Structures are given as structure tokens and as C-alpha cells.
Amino acid sequence: MSNNVLAFAESRGGDLRRAALEAVTAARAIADVRGGAVHAILFGAPGIGAHAPRLGAHGADSVIVVEHAAFAQNNPEAVAATIAAHMGRGYGALICPASATGKDIAPRVAAKLQVPVASDAVAMTANAASITVTHPGYTGKILQTLTLTATPAVVSVRPGSFLPKENAKAGAVEVLAPVGDPAASRVKVTETATGNTAKLDLGEAPVIISGGRGLKEAANFTLVEELAAAFGNAAVGATRAVTDDGWRPHADQIGQTGRLVSPDLYIACGISGAIQHLAGMRTSKTIVAINKDKEAPIFKIADYGIVGDVLEILPVLTAAVKQAKASG
Amino acid sequence: MKIAVCIKRVPDMDVRFKIAPSGTAVDESGLKFDISDFDGYAVEAALQIREKLNAGEVVVISLGPDVVQETLRKAMSMGADRAVQLKAETIPADSYAIATALAAELQGGGYDLILFGRMSIDTAHGATGAMTAELLGLPVVNAISKLEFDGGTAKMRRELEGAYELVECALPAVVTIDEGIARPRYPSLKGIMAAKKKPLEIRPAQLAEPRLVLDAMALPPERSAGRIIGEGSAVVPELVRLLKEEAKVL
Structure with missing residues (x-):
């Protein structure tokens, strides 16, 4: 051998x-x-x-x-x-x-x-x-x-x-x-569509900001994207509920039947924490959860939980992260 | 179109697993079992193809002990026409060994399309479909989220990290199914009654000698209990401080 x-x-x-x-x-x-x-x-x-x-x-x-x-x-x-x-x-x-x-x-x-x-x-x-x-x-x-x-x-x-x-x-x-x-070859790839190539992949990003139904509508994902941009090294993920509804592409889904990720920091925004989702992110090193329901299962595994309206908290957090990054 | 769907019986994942005293198996007491997630999508995809063409046959195949008959009946209650159990006392960890048994069954079966889930949700190697295709000398397209037909050619979409591929392949072919293609239907009462009378053949599985051996199973370390640090946007400065000083991720 x-x-x-x-x-x-x-x-x-x-x-x-x-x-x-x-x-x-x-x-x-x-x-x-x-x-x-x-x-x-x-x-x-x-x-x-x-x-x-x-x-x-x-x-x-x-x-x-x-x-x-x-x-x-x-x-x-x-x-x-x-x-x-x-x-x-x-x-x-x-x-x-x-x-x-x-x-x-x-x-x-x-x-x-x-x-x-x-x-x-x-x-x-x-x-x-x-x-x-x-x-x-x-x-x-x-x-x-x-x-x-x-x-x-x-x-x-x-x-x-x-x-x-x-x-x-x-x-x-x-x-x-x-x-x-x-x-x-019998199997022919006719096209490879890459999205935004500057976008970090979920498997490689040290930080993932993920959104769920708590964001209320697809347009509010801009708040998640803005927080990701403030970090600069973050990718955006989503729950199955959200990808099923077409708010985000299927490839962004984190969970049992989606991507399994373990970034250094995972911020769950408006995510209740269904077993399906937890299966995909529970090995993240640090987990932050923002959700209005304090009984939500996501808080059982979150290192830092904030109870409240994700639409109100996200812009404040984005500003604070920008400031922290700027002050080094 | 004659379609085979290879399915696996797996435990429901929505539980806290315990390891059996052997150290190489899950303690099955109290567990519920069903068709593996992606295999369920594959069954649904096959049924939709048959319905769209209004012709053809869907055959479901599962390898394992007699309890897999229940899984095969479930697929038939969804609408599959008949089933084959490849009888084996245990399901080996080695996908290649499993693929040899499936290929022996599928060889000469006249299938236009052979579907698999992209991986089983329990052992999760995602290799059996592609290996079976290789053994049969058929082309394979893995982990597809869309499937259409243009004459005898399958047109598919495969998700990559941050990208996707459009792929074409002439039939006969093996295709493994990712999520996104079709949510499996619930069996109707009529379907459940009909499934009892559908043919289920039992044949011994012709397994190759396993050379991927399961030495041990262990539970991953538990996360420490969660902590709520406060309510509303007023807590944001405290969160930022903790991320910086305690977690050191900012």
C-alpha cells in the first residue's frame, strides 16, 4: 500500500x-x-x-x-x-x-x-x-x-x-x-449561476445572522443584511419557514434538511427555535437570540438572549456593532 | 415511465437520543420511525411524475429487517404501486455494501429513473445513490432541487454553496433529491386501505462485506443552559459588551 x-x-x-x-x-x-x-x-x-x-x-x-x-x-x-x-x-x-x-x-x-x-x-x-x-x-x-x-x-x-x-x-x-x-459526459452542467460572489458562504463565514418568521415580511430581511454588513465577515441565513415562503432562496436554509453550520457567532433574529432549525446551528460557538416570546425554545440554547421586538432591536444592534468595529 | 425509489427507515429526529449499551446503536425504545426526510421528497417527486404523465409505475425499495415493511407500506399508502424489501438483519454502516445489494435488485429492472434522497437523515453519508449508479453504469445527478423532463432528457437544478448548477442528463439515470422539490403528501385513508393490498416482495439482500465499520457512537457535549440578558433595545450595549469581552467574537 x-x-x-x-x-x-x-x-x-x-x-x-x-x-x-x-x-x-x-x-x-x-x-x-x-x-x-x-x-x-x-x-x-x-x-x-x-x-x-x-x-x-x-x-x-x-x-x-x-x-x-x-x-x-x-x-x-x-x-x-x-x-x-x-x-x-x-x-x-x-x-x-x-x-x-x-x-x-x-x-x-x-x-x-x-x-x-x-x-x-x-x-x-x-x-x-x-x-x-x-x-x-x-x-x-x-x-x-x-x-x-x-x-x-x-x-x-x-x-x-x-x-x-x-x-x-x-x-x-x-x-x-x-x-x-x-x-x-452524459451528465452536462449547462450553467453555473453564482449569486453575489462577494457574499460569504454560510459554511465559511465566521459570523451568521439568521432570520425567521419573526421578521414578519420578506422586506424586513434588509435589517438582517444590514447587521451582517456591519460585522463585515457575516453571512445571512434563514429558517425553513422563511425559505418555504420564498422570502429567501432555499440554499440559505439552515437546519436539519438544510445547511449545518457552526460559526463563531450565530445571531438568531425572530427565530423561535424549532428542532428542525436547532439541528442546523446548535454547534455554533456563541449563540445570540432575539425573540419577542421569552418561552421560545431558542432561548434554551442561546448564550445571550434578548426578549423583544426584533424589528426595533436590529437597527440599534447594527449601529452598536458599527460603532464597536469603528473603535476597534 | 418506470421509477424506482430507494427509501430508508429512520427514527424521528425530534428527540433526545440515548446510546444503547452496545455503544454502537441508538437505544430504540420509545422512538418513532418514518421514511427518511429526503427519501420522502423522492417518493413525492416520483408520484408527481407518474401523475403528470398519467402513466408509469412507482416501485419503492428498502433494505433492512422486517420492520422496514411498515416504511414501504407508508410509501405505498402515499401512492407507490408496489414494494420490495431487501431483507437484512441489520443495515451496515458501509454505503458501498448497501449499494451492491441495491444494484443487484435494480439491475435489469427496466427502470427509466431511479430516485434516492440525497442522504439518509440518520447515518448521513449521502453516498448510496451515486454508488448504486456507478455499479449500474448509469449517470447520476446528486442533490437536485428541481426536476423537469424534455422528452427523454431530465433537466435539473443542483444547489451549491452560494450558487447553483443547471444540469441535463438523458434517461435512464439515477437522481438524488434535495429539499425544495416537493413536500411529501400525507397518506389518505383510502391510500392506507389500498396499501394493505399492494404487492410487497421480500428478497434476501446481497450485501458485500462491510469495510466501513462503526466503532462507537457518542452524544456531543451538551451546551450550557441558555441565558436571557434582558428585554428590549436597552440591553443592546450590554450584549455588545458581552460579545466583546466574554465571548470575544466582536
Whole structure:
């Protein structure tokens, strides 16, 4: 068994995703235990290889660059086929980000290699023979310890759990041709619509300001957005009630069937705290809740609760945060 | 259109779980069970396709011990035409092992569309659908929130972090369903009566040897009890002070 580890360096729209650096960081830790090397594999339209030095800076000994015009859009079939074929060169493990893209790729590759996958690892330990992961299940209410006994071990790592660590390695570029014709994939991504690219993603933002029905109408979400803007490092989330009503896009939903987040600070605005919602945010480090009903379940888990009208309190809080930020 | 929907029986999440003495299972006493959330959306999506085309068949498949028959009956009471139980004493943690059993059942079944939920709400790996597709040699589109048909081509939308993809794929295909597609219907009394007479076949699950092994389950550390610091906007300065000095997040 090879001690080398392959990391899937996710990109989108010609840019490297932060999750790519996290996958390389997680791969580095395994390779160091086993005395192996880390190779990062990077797909994209011609020119994507320019990102190789950043992967090297985070611990990739070499960067396998696969460029093709048909990788301008996500192309999961060709990516998975190419990774699976490249794994034949001998790797002990493949690490993918547990992002929407990474969780699409990992099981495809694992099945091609006839091995299992452990998804969404929040912690990971390796010895010479196996990898053991901590995997949150049951909507985050149970932590499962799982051991992969198959080789190679395929793992996806939850964004935010393996923070990118600088660890300069050679990052030597090796060009690889895709397997088959990527333009002939059966699954075709015809368009990727990015919203506001300056907007922080819920999985990456250190602060999340989230709104619920207590905001009374969709237009009042501007108050939530203004508070997020005052923080400067905040993303905006929502409850299922609100996304079901079309006030916010479905992708903003935090909860059991939406995104699971654990930012440093979570501010719940006009959110009562249905179990469905708590499942998605209960692991946040600090929780603030603003709600007019003092019996609301959100107050049972909030570190700091304020009882009152969210429409009245939010502008005052926004002004106070702006002032605090300005005074450093 | 012949549609298969692979569903899983899971406990209701709206509880405080206890770990069983074995340390590798949930204490099931007092728990209620139902179709896993995303699998329920998949069943609803299949029923809506059949209704729109006014033709076709919806077959529900579940792997597990005999209690999964109850889950299959629920899907049939919603409107699925027939069901298959792939009998196994326990459900392994290894999605690949499960996918081998599902692929063996689905192979040669003549399905145009095979649906899964994007992940089970309990073990939450989100891998079984894609792995089954690979084993069947079929294309797969994961975690879609919209699905339409244009002749024999499925047109779908997939949510990403802060973005979405529009994806096309010719049938037959495997598709895994995210939320947003269809809220599952409640079974009608008529549906519940009809489900009792619908065919439910039982076959042994042909599981591969599991190589993802559950060593232990643990409850995450409890949050300390919540604290209300006051009422109204007058408390905002105190909140800002606490965020700065105590929580150190501002």
C-alpha cells in the first residue's frame, strides 16, 4: 500500500475554493503519519494550473493539473473517471472536501474503486493500515466513530473542520490528460449561476445572522443584511419557514434538511427555535437570540438572549456593532 | 415511465437520543420511525411524475429487517404501486455494501429513473445513490432541487454553496433529491386501505462485506443552559459588551 495521499482540489469558475486548501491540509496530516507525499489534483479550463503554488504552500508535494475546455463547468463524470484512473498509480487515501461538489465526486470515485466512503469527517486519525473518522449523524445529535478498513480509504472532510494550514512543499506541477473525452459526459452542467460572489458562504463565514418568521415580511430581511454588513465577515441565513415562503432562496436554509453550520457567532433574529432549525446551528460557538416570546425554545440554547421586538432591536444592534468595529 | 425509489427507515429526529449499551446503536425504545426526510421528497417527486404523465409505475425499495415493511407500506399508502424489501438483519454502516445489494435488485429492472434522497437523515453519508449508479453504469445527478423532463432528457437544478448548477442528463439515470422539490403528501385513508393490498416482495439482500465499520457512537457535549440578558433595545450595549469581552467574537 502506498503511503501517498491524493487530495481533490476543488475549483469553481476558474478559482480555487477554500475547501481545496482544507482537503490538502487534511491530506497532509495523514501523509505525515504515514511518511508519504501529498498530491493535489486540480481540474479546470486551461489556465487553472496557475493555482498550483497555493496548493504547494498548503502542503502539496505535487499538483496534478488536468486542464480541458470542458472543465470550465463542473464535469463530475469526467472528474471522477480521471481521479479513479489516477488512483491506480497507488495511493493509500483520497481526501475530498465535503462540499456540494466534493460530496458528488467522492462516492463516484469510491464506487469505481470498489471501496466505501466516509463522508463529512469533522476529525480524522490515521495509522499505517486504516483511517478512523468522526462523523456527525442524526442531524448532529450523535457523533459516530467509523473506521475505513479498505484501501484506498476515501474520505470527505467537512468544510471548516480542517482549517487551511500553511506548510510549504514543492507543489511540483505534473500535467495529466483527462480520461476519455470530457466533452462527451452524459451528465452536462449547462450553467453555473453564482449569486453575489462577494457574499460569504454560510459554511465559511465566521459570523451568521439568521432570520425567521419573526421578521414578519420578506422586506424586513434588509435589517438582517444590514447587521451582517456591519460585522463585515457575516453571512445571512434563514429558517425553513422563511425559505418555504420564498422570502429567501432555499440554499440559505439552515437546519436539519438544510445547511449545518457552526460559526463563531450565530445571531438568531425572530427565530423561535424549532428542532428542525436547532439541528442546523446548535454547534455554533456563541449563540445570540432575539425573540419577542421569552418561552421560545431558542432561548434554551442561546448564550445571550434578548426578549423583544426584533424589528426595533436590529437597527440599534447594527449601529452598536458599527460603532464597536469603528473603535476597534 | 418506470421509477424506482430507494427509501430508508429512520427514527424521528425530534428527540433526545440515548446510546444503547452496545455503544454502537441508538437505544430504540420509545422512538418513532418514518421514511427518511429526503427519501420522502423522492417518493413525492416520483408520484408527481407518474401523475403528470398519467402513466408509469412507482416501485419503492428498502433494505433492512422486517420492520422496514411498515416504511414501504407508508410509501405505498402515499401512492407507490408496489414494494420490495431487501431483507437484512441489520443495515451496515458501509454505503458501498448497501449499494451492491441495491444494484443487484435494480439491475435489469427496466427502470427509466431511479430516485434516492440525497442522504439518509440518520447515518448521513449521502453516498448510496451515486454508488448504486456507478455499479449500474448509469449517470447520476446528486442533490437536485428541481426536476423537469424534455422528452427523454431530465433537466435539473443542483444547489451549491452560494450558487447553483443547471444540469441535463438523458434517461435512464439515477437522481438524488434535495429539499425544495416537493413536500411529501400525507397518506389518505383510502391510500392506507389500498396499501394493505399492494404487492410487497421480500428478497434476501446481497450485501458485500462491510469495510466501513462503526466503532462507537457518542452524544456531543451538551451546551450550557441558555441565558436571557434582558428585554428590549436597552440591553443592546450590554450584549455588545458581552460579545466583546466574554465571548470575544466582536
